[in-house]
Amino acid sequence: MKRRQTPRTGWAALAPPLAWLGVFFLLPMIAVFAYSLATREPGGGIEFGLSAENYSRIGDSTLYVWAILRSLRIAVIVTIATLLVAYPVAYYLALVATRWRVTLFVLLIIPWWCSILVKNFAWVAILADTGVLNRLLLQIGVIDQPLKLLYNEFAVVIGLVHVLIPFMVMPIYATLERLDRRLVEAAANLGSSPLRACLEVVLPLSLPGVAAGALLTFILGFGSFITPALLGSERTLMIANLIQGQFMEAFDWPFGAALSMVLLGLVLVLLACFNRLVGLDRLWGPAR
């Protein structure tokens, strides 16, 4: 049957949202780039230009280089830890669970939807010197001094993994669910152990989902602001905290803009690689 919609109606509907994003998303990105090439005037104003000074200042300062490297390290650790935790959950949900599948799925979504603030400050009550964990360990006599668990990199990693698990489970679950189960049965029938079937059949086939989950986890971990601010210390500041400091405390916006461009550049490189290797539509489904 002939549909009445023409390409023109499609574009007419798309025009307002695209214009909105053009003005309030794309244009701001260009503005950050322009700011990163500007310099501060002594009077406090901004002089636009084409100066690379802000970028070379990042390179000259060990504080900022270290913070970028630290952010990368934390993001890598968090991604690996989240993968190790999320894979069994996704595997269980997709291939093993039967009766409990829906319940477990809902139970995964509940913490996902909880406010990140609540999820993070909850760890303060657990990891503090007088927190749940230390008291428990003291009471059963494993330790006689409270462990320093809070306001360090360990706490930041725990907080981030806790927040990011669902972002890793969902894409892996999506690939495992579509997996042809006859392949696993065939491997079993041909005499391979369940573990071997998992490692040699299931794991390779789920790699696109793993890549999608790792990409999301890495980007969210690398650019995280709230978790290092609440669970970390001065010594575990990440790149987003430094950007915030430049904008809200030091008021050196051009320098803060240059730091933002470094973060954005790394994220864009990752997204481009992912698009090449797996395809961006793996993140949100193909456009039909």
Added chain:
Amino acid sequence: MRGRAQRRPPGVGGRAALRAVVAAIYVFLFLPIVAVVLLSFSENISVIDFGHFTLRWYEHLVRNAPVLAALRFSIVLGILASAMAVLLGSLAAFGLVRGRMRGKAALQAALYAPIVVPEIIISVALLILFVLLRIPRGTLALVIGHSVLILPYVFSIVSARLYGFDRSLEDAAANLGATPMQTLREITLPLMLPAIVGAALIAFKVSFDEVVGSMFWSTAREQPMPVLVFSMLQFELTPEVNAIGTVMLAVTFSVLGVYQLIEWRRRAELTGRSAEGEKRLG
């Protein structure tokens, strides 16, 4: 084949181990959240020696004027921002799903871009734009910023439903002489309403919990709840914060509960309708 695989269940021990690991991970996911809710009703600050049940922290809360003002502001902001995002996001979904055009994949990537770019970058970028355009921080800036951040969620929900939309009803209306506008008003929009309401609820929820962007775009007088909570947490962890956190969770889950109710009703109607149809045909 299937029978044989079932007769010889692979690795019972392995399966029990997997179950234990998964259970431990769920405990890890829930433990902190449950702790916050329990602590909000506890006289003591520690979960281990959970003191007497008390509503003291909530009594503090209802007398805390700044917190109440921030809560009210967050709700108003969520409504305004999600209204904006629902309008734009639904238009985008209709245009992309129904239109025939080239480069749909690129357009889709552009519409999802606000959720893959780190929030801190959108936050500072929009702050710079607001300064350049002389838009003051506060309600207007927050509505604009939130609408950008939540648009992808609306687009995702509405376009998913549009892909599954049964277009025979629209064709029937057109064959009976309805104009495209009439078909849209009488057929398409009423059928899409549950998806649009659902998208509005999810959009509200995301706006209600937004922290980073709100920090950059708000003022002390026009401040959403999460920004206030964040600044409280910078100083110290008071028991009152647990109560605020629990209230925030309660708002989130009431919104999601309504969303789920709409979904269930829609599914029940769908199955009911198809059962009725089968009866008539049979």
